[in-house]
Amino acid sequence: MLKVVISGYLGQMGQTISKLISAREDMELVGGIDKNASSYNGNIDIYENILDFNKKCDVIIDFSHPSSIDNLINYAILNNTPLVIGTTGYGEKEIDKLKEASKNIPIFYSANMSLGINLILSLVSKAASILGEDFDIEIIEKHHNKKIDAPSGTAYMIANEINKVFNNNKSYTFGRHTKNNKRTPDEIGIHAIRGGTIVGEHTVLFAGLDEIIEIKHSAYSKNVFAKGALTAAEFIVNKEKGLYNMKDMINK
Numbered sequence: 001m002l003k004v005v006i007s008g009y010l011g012q013m014g015q016t017i018s019k020l021i022s023a024r025e026d027m028e029l030v031g032g033i034d035k036n037a038s039s040y041n042g043n044i045d046i047y048e049n050i051l052d053f054n055k056k057c058d059v060i061i062d063f064s065h066p067s068s069i070d071n072l073i074n075y076a077i078l079n080n081t082p083l084v085i086g087t088t089g090y091g092e093k094e095i096d097k098l099k100e101a102s103k104n105i106p107i108f109y110s111a112n113m114s115l116g117i118n119l120i121l122s123l124v125s126k127a128a129s130i131l132g133e134d135f136d137i138e139i140i141e142k143h144h145n146k147k148i149d150a151p152s153g154t155a156y157m158i159a160n161e162i163n164k165v166f167n168n169n170k171s172y173t174f175g176r177h178t179k180n181n182k183r184t185p186d187e188i189g190i191h192a193i194r195g196g197t198i199v200g201e202h203t204v205l206f207a208g209l210d211e212i213i214e215i216k217h218s219a220y221s222k223n224v225f226a227k228g229a230l231t232a233a234e235f236i237v238n239k240e241k242g243l244y245n246m247k248d249m250i251n252k
């Protein structure tokens, strides 16, 4: 029985993951961590801070906010507990913290836990290498109106994957407001739209002379991310220290 703690338990992803765990016989939710723990009156042990959690757990799944990273890493290293992190909105500093911590513990990090987006990563990489410099690349992401970070972690992940094909020579242009000049070929445009309950859409546009290619992924339910997170939890518990992502899991 895999004993799981969910960080960000009271949030949308925390609740979705919790429901999937209750339906499984090989996993048990042994605790939740959330900033709003004091407002909770259900029957799960929940704490504001992971450092107050003092039972045994095999893995922590985090879908919360970048501000929780230090406590998570401190707890995980102290207790030798693997981490699955789906939180987005990290800057370079936080990514460096994950890399450093992964010298001590196994950490699985992906800004998108769906299988489909990970196929998209291969497809955009292939498209960029075939289409080359002659096509302008724009990424458009759409999410619900509760999302805090913009652009999405997935949009960055897609842009970074494309940029690798061009030896990281492309710069990122976020929206075009106030930019009263022509687009240059060395840009990847990234645009964020927020509204209603859109679960998550990512479109990559390759616009060339008289032809356009669009590669698009739409998530219709948060279950696709939650399922991926649970598969990642099963994957990471038996791993050596290190930083893992969806490619490692899919190609295992």
Ligand SMILES: NC(=O)C1=CN([C@@H]2O[C@H](COP(=O)(O)OP(=O)(O)OC[C@H]3O[C@@H](n4cnc5c(N)ncnc54)[C@H](OP(=O)(O)O)[C@@H]3O)[C@@H](O)[C@H]2O)C=CC1
Pocket: 007, 008, 009, 010, 011, 012, 013, 014, 033, 034, 035, 036, 048, 063, 064, 065, 066, 067, 068, 085, 086, 087, 088, 089, 110, 111, 112, 113, 114, 149, 153, 225
């Ligand atoms: N990798 C992936 O596949 C996916 C990633 N995500 C990412 O996961 C994260 C959570 O998404 P979602 O569930 O929609 O967001 P929610 O805001 O619904 O949930 C986050 C929860 O964490 C709480 N929280 C905030 N800061 C802390 C903290 N420092 N310690 C503990 N709890 C905290 C929030 O409280 P409060 O509301 O008061 O701030 C909230 O209850 C986001 O970064 C999102 O982009 C989402 C879906 C898929």
Ligand SMILES: O=C(O)C1=N[C@H](C(=O)O)C[C@H](O)C1
Pocket: 088, 089, 111, 112, 143, 147, 151, 152, 153, 154, 155, 199, 200, 201
């Ligand atoms: O906040 C969300 O909801 C999502 N966030 C992730 C991101 O920022 O890429 C992944 C997914 O699209 C849903």
